[in-house]
Amino acid sequence: MKRRKPLLAAVLLALGSHASAAPFDQPAQALDLALGQLARAAGLQLVTNPALVAGRQARSIHNAPDLQAALVQLLAGTGLQARIEGDTLIVEATARTATLPAVTVTYHNAGENAFGPVSGYAAKRSATGTKTDTPILETPQSVTVIGAEEMETRNTRDLSEALNYTAGVIPRTEAADRTGDGFIIRGFEAAAGSIYRDGMPLTVNFYDGQQEPYGLERVEVLKGAASLLYGATAPGGIVNLVTKRPTPAPLRELNVEYGSFDRKQVSGDFGGQIGSSDTEPSPWSYRATFIKRKSDTFIDHVPDNRDFFVGALRWQPSAATSFTIRAEYLNRETTYVNGLPAEGTVLPNPNGRIARSYFPGIPGWNRYDSTSRSVGYDFEHAFNAMLKLRHVASYTKTKTAMYDGGPTGLSADQSSGQRNFALSRDDASRRLTTSTYLEAKFDTGPAAHTLLAGVDTSNSKWGTDFFNYDVTGGASQSYFHPAYDLTVNRASARRNYYYDDTRQESLGMYLQDQVKINDRLVLLGGLRHERFRTRSTPQDGVTPATRENVSADTGRVGVVYLFDNGVAPFASWSESYQPEAGKDRLGNSFNPTEGEQFEVGVRWQPKGSDTLLSAALYQLTRSNITVPDPLDRTAYAQIGEVRARGLELEARAAVTRNTRVIANYTYTSAETTKTSPWTPELAGQRNGGVPKHAASLWVDHDFGSLGLPELRVGAGVRYIGATPALFRNDLTVASYTLVDVMASYSYGPWRFAVNANNVFDKNYTTCTYNCFYGEERRIIGSMSYRW
Secondary structure, X not given: OOOXXXXXXXXOOOOHHHOOOOOEEEXXXXXXXXXXXXXXXXXXXXXXXXXXXXXXXXXXXXXXXXXXXXXXXXXXXXXXXXXXXXXXXXXXXXXXXXXXXXXXXXXXXOOOOXXXXXXXOOOOEEOOOOOOOEEHHXXXXXXXXXXXXXXXXXXXXXXXXXXXXXXOEEOOOOOOOOXXXXXXXXXXXXXXXXXEEOOEEOOOOHHHOOOOHHHEEEEEEEEOOOHHHHOOOOXXXXXXXXXXXXXXXXXXXXXXXXXXXXXXXXXXXXXXXXXXXOOOOOOEEEEEEEEEXXXXXXXXXXXXXXXXXXXXXXXXXXXXXXXXXXXXXXXXXXXXXXXXXXXXXXXXXXXOOOOOOOOXXXXXXXXXXEEEEXXXXXXXXXXXXXXXXXXXXXXXXXEXXXXXXXXXXXXXXXXXXXXXXXXXXXXXXXXXXXXXXXXXXXXXXXXXXXXXXXXXXXXXXXXXXEEEEEEEOOOOOEOOOOOOOOEEEEEEEEEEOOOOEEEEXXXXXXXXXXXXXXXXXXXXXXXXXXXXXXXXXXXXXXXXOXXXXXXXXXXXXXXXXXXXXXXXXXXXXXXXXXXXXXXXXXXXXXXXXXXXXXXXXXXXXXXXXXXXXXXXXXXXXXXXXXXXXXXXXXXXXXXXXXXXXXXXXXXXXXXXXXXXXEEEEEEEEEEEEEOOXXXXXXXXXXXXXXXXXXXXXXXXXXXXXXXXEEEEEEEEEEEEOOEEOOOOOOOEEOOEEEEEEEEEEEEOOEEEEEEEEOOOOOOOXXXXXXXXXXXXXXXXXXXXXXX
């Protein structure tokens, strides 16, 4: 695309009190984001015509001594000029380029929207809590947003690492497992069914594999019961993956990495307009993102290879209409690492401690190879300023081959397993989802309404071919001196019919109203009705299929009050549900389990700042849990209940122009409150996998005040308190503290960085049915080129 000849920006400023003693420094980025960042740094409100800045790239600002010099650098060659009136920064076209109508629009969110990039660490808007582009301050439920900039700074490898510095989230249930994304949110497991992509349910079962964070613009966590907008999901909340979207601004990025465990990776991110001219933008834009990785890990015989590509194409013939199509390919090659016995990991063992690098498997047999392919589209049309239609569809198909084997159990002398095993499972899953809703905005007196009416559908299918095998080669494998001489007898394959072929269909209808009265009081209320059908077909060819039809009604109400100083207290009540398979002793299908949350909190986000502080108290109860029937111990009844109560404190702030901070503290008390008379020992028992205390702190700083804005260093500390094993109430894992560090240097279009996780090489463990070592110290060097 040809560029116009540079035009000298005329900068007419009334600086007054807005002059700064410290120099201004900003990286090259999209022009609307750059102007918003500069306005915030100067404490000004930004006003401009969006058409003047949309899709344009800004230059970097380097060591500008004051606001006037910063604007000269930023606007050079753009044909734009800036002036200040009171506390407002106005950016407009110069006389030579003024071809657009003389209309200005205030950027209340300084260029940010709920689906685009986050400037800094403190997002201002999100759609995960409401499905509408809403300020986080006006959302009456806790939401945390992790943007791509933060993920780049910390060089996150997977979703768990993206969530490492998030209040209320325990990001790993099986430590360094690479076969799935598993979290605990507000005291409850949140695995495959709690992961959404662009607001749509994504994975079908845990073994569908990890997602790739490099393809994401944001990772957003909605905490607590959330079935109003998302249907059947766990009570702790959801993780919504907001994908990178086509951009009219030119985007070209290449990265190479090398690091610990012979990690080699190349990645790239490209975007821009297609077919634009000097005088007229194109309605077509694209985005293409890829990763190629070959890597070993700290565990012998366990790779971490990945191939990822996603392409998106958008057609936007007008500001009112857009159609985007997106296709993704993701292949993961690794190995599932079986848990190790507690004796030798978290408990004493007379033979010593099992090595962290020990591979509890059969080399040449154990492997995990999972490939996901997906395609979808997103259509939006605004009929007028008051009414908008959005229709989204997505189809995802995953095939996974998982071969597992090795020692299991613990011998009498605690040196080896009790026996060897081998299995294979070939999983196939697919999911088709659609979401259609109308968004209407209108006023009734002093009340401004945003009314949402929608319909969601989901159709998923999952099955597995499961086989067991004999293992030859001698005694059970040693945990301390493995010979790795075991052999799997493939001819001994025996079909295992443990898993059924499962098909699930759901249809949900919901209505939500956001009401803002006199720009002070925000009310939210909504109802959802959903029907859910499941068909399970045993693979033995003899047992008949079972069908279960359930329905659920869920709701949410909330209130927020907005003070002038950016303080916003809120309160809410919300519900969730999940289907429960099986029948009671009378042959009746189980009702869904139910989640109910009460939450109160307060946020503070001063106008024009890069700061968001939040505090929340909640009570979250899951009921209708199946436990042994009081009248028949061999049957089950839905009389169990688990309750979580907690406090979450979270701070995301630019404390100075050069220093950014993320700080969190989480207190969670999650325990069984109702159980069966057959299991009285469970009453009052803590939820497995849930520490009472967790905290984290991340700080990074650039040296712009010393004339080196290109240099940034950062460090983080993560603390996880003593934790009961997820599935073993007789085992508690000790607390641990991990330290991460980073340093980066930018030179023109180049960026060089080093990231180290667990820098002091802390030996830590998590436990579920068995125990899993966390990753050893990992150091990665990266080099990026943007042009």
